[in-house]
Amino acid sequence: xxxxxxxxxxxxxxxxxxxxxxxxxxxxxxxxxxxxxxxxxxxxxxxxxxxxxxxxxxxxxxxxxxxxxxxxxxxxxxxxxxxxxxxxxxxxxxxxxxxxxxxxxxxxxxxxxxxxxxxxxxxxxxxxxxxxxxxxxxxxxxxxxxxxxxxxxxxxxxxxxxxxxxxxxxxxxxxxxxxxxxxxxxxxxxxxxxxxxxxxxxxxxxxxxxxxxxxxxxxxxxxxxxxxxxxxxxxxxxxx
Ligand code: CAA
Numbered sequence: 382x383x384x385x386x387x388x389x390x391x392x393x394x395x396x397x398x399x400x401x402x403x404x405x406x407x408x409x410x411x412x413x414x415x416x417x418x419x420x421x422x423x424x425x426x427x428x429x430x431x432x433x434x435x436x437x438x439x440x441x442x443x444x445x446x447x448x449x450x451x452x453x454x455x456x457x458x459x460x461x462x463x464x465x466x467x468x469x470x471x472x473x474x475x476x477x478x479x480x481x482x483x484x485x486x487x488x489x490x491x492x493x494x495x496x497x498x499x500x501x502x503x504x505x506x507x508x509x510x511x512x513x514x515x516x517x518x519x520x521x522x523x524x525x526x527x528x529x530x531x532x533x534x535x536x537x538x539x540x541x542x543x544x545x546x547x548x549x550x551x552x553x554x555x556x557x558x559x560x561x562x563x564x565x566x567x568x569x570x571x572x573x574x575x576x577x578x579x580x581x582x583x584x585x586x587x588x589x590x591x592x593x594x595x596x597x598x599x600x601x602x603x604x605x606x607x608x609x610x611x612x613x614x615x616x617x618x619x620x621x
Contacts, residue, residue, distance in 0.1 A: 383407055384408055384458045384459055385450070385451075385454045386403045386410050386457070386460070387459070387494070387498075388410060388411070388461045389437050389462055389463050389490060391410070391411075391430075391432075392412045392414040392425075392432055393414070393420055393563075393564065394565060394589060395558065395563060395593070396463040396464070398590045398592065399461055399463060399593045400412040400428065401430070402596060403461075403596070403597060403600070406601075408459065409454045409455065410431070411450040411457075412424065412425075412432050412433070413435060413437065413446065413464065414432060415435070415464065418434070421434070431454065436486075437464045437486060437489075437493055437494060438485040438490055438493070439493070440489075440493045443490075443497045444496075444497045456501055457498050458509065459509045459600045460509075460510045460511070461596055462511070462512045463513045464486060465490075465515075465528075465565075466486050466487065467525070467565060467568070468480075468482055468483050468527060469524045480527045482527075483527035483528050487528065487535070488530075488531040488532075488534040488535060488538070491535055495510060502546070502550075503551070505550075506550040507550045508546060508550065508552070509599065509600035509601075509604070510542070510546075511553075511556060511599050511600060512555045513535075513556055513558065514535040514555045515535075515557055516558065516559040516613070516615045518530075518531070518532025518535060518536055519533070519536070519557055519621045520619045532557075536557070536611055539553050540609045543609030547608055552605060552608040553608055555611040556592060556595050556612045556613075556614060557612070557613045558587060558615065559581065559587055559615025560577055560587065560615070560616075560618070561586060561587040561591075562587065562588060566586065581616040581617065582616060582617035582618065586616075587614060587615070591614060592614055595614055
């Protein structure tokens with residue numbers, strides 16, 4: 382039986398490639414999204430992947446959203462916590478809302494989603510969780526204290542939860558993408574992005590599919606000995 386995978390932020394950017402990659406690998410995929418109905422509909426029409434709308438920063442919404450996925454597709458055995466936002470700005474300009482929004486979505490969303498799926502994974506003795514961190518959670522980034530803190534938190538969250546799942550058949554891993562060719566990275570001012578790309582040894586931005594193939598690797602049934610790890614995929618920009 383095909384396993385059911387939920388990909389948060391799964392209709393755009395890196396998440397879109399992950400949803401498609403998992404579908405192609407034989408999973409029944411539920412792609413979560415928060416706001417962009419038009420993009421989600423276009424994605425569903427193009428890929429045939431079911432889309433589900435809820436805000437991962439909302440604890441109750443995650444619980445009821447996951448109930449809907451289970452009713453439609455079956456018990457969830459794979460979660461990819463990919464949903465993330467940026468509210469970049471130097472400390473001088475970063476207000477409390479920009480801090481809260483990024484922490485609540487990027488890090489709080491991981492807790493909310495794992496909490497909603499954890500008991501079911503324990504009962505079945507099987508689970509695969511992949512959390513999408515970031516090079517900027519490993520190395521820091523000027524203008525991103527909120528994002529770097531949330532992504533760094535994801536790496537700690539991953540190692541802690543991996544210890545709880547290890548003897549129960551549940552693996553928890555993280556991927557730390559570098560700068561990938563998505564709308565999020567395209568929003569970085571061109572002159573700043575140019576300097577960043579100049580520091581990537583591979584000489585280009587990454588492709589979303591290059592993250593998706595690593596997710597498929599980590600969630601596979603025969604990846605059960607890989608847990609608590611962080612896979613850095615950044616073109617050599619930060620070797621960690
Ligand atoms: N190191 C040192 N100084 C820097 C700097 C850096 N990396 N970046 C900017 N500065 C300096 C500038 O030189 C400037 O100095 P002066 O005032 O002395 O001239 C000062 O900081 C202000 O710079 P800006 O004019 O750019 O200021 P701003 O307020 O308009 O914007 C910013 C600041 C929002 C941080 C902007 O520079 C920016 O967007 N930077 C990119 C941040 C980034 O990389 N975000 C990643 C988004 S993608 C992502 O997050 C995905 C992922 O996981 C990788």
